[in-house]
Amino acid sequence: MKQRRYLERRTFNQDRFDILIKRQQRGVATFNELTELDAIVNRDPDIRESVLEEMQAINDPPDEPNPEGIAQTPAVKTQTWLDKIASFFKRLFTHTDVPASALIA
Numbered sequence: 001m002k003q004r005r006y007l008e009r010r011t012f013n014q015d016r017f018d019i020l021i022k023r024q025q026r027g028v029a030t031f032n033e034l035t036e037l038d039a040i041v042n043r044d045p046d047i048r049e050s051v052l053e054e055m056q057a058i059n060d061p062p063d064e065p066n067p068e069g070i071a072q073t074p075a076v077k078t079q080t081w082l083d084k085i086a087s088f089f090k091r092l093f094t095h096t097d098v099p100a101s102a103l104i105a
Helices: 012-026 031-043 045-059 081-093
Strands: none
Touching (some): 012 031, 012 045, 031 045
């Protein structure tokens, strides 16, 4: 016998919100659809709470420590004035003789 899925009770606003969010994420939503999406979010407290929770989850950094498999980016070393001067002279005296393709024709 086949397992039956439970019916999910959804309102018109929830269905319309899902449709409009998908259109927005694909980048094909019109201005009127975005206005309707904004009105739905402002009007329905359940949808507004879910949107605010998602925004909070995106803005909060994860609390878990970095797993060993992921490499950490090294800290950026700020250049001292001596490093900047050395870099300037290195660029000044290093010349590559590669003609630009636009100037050849």
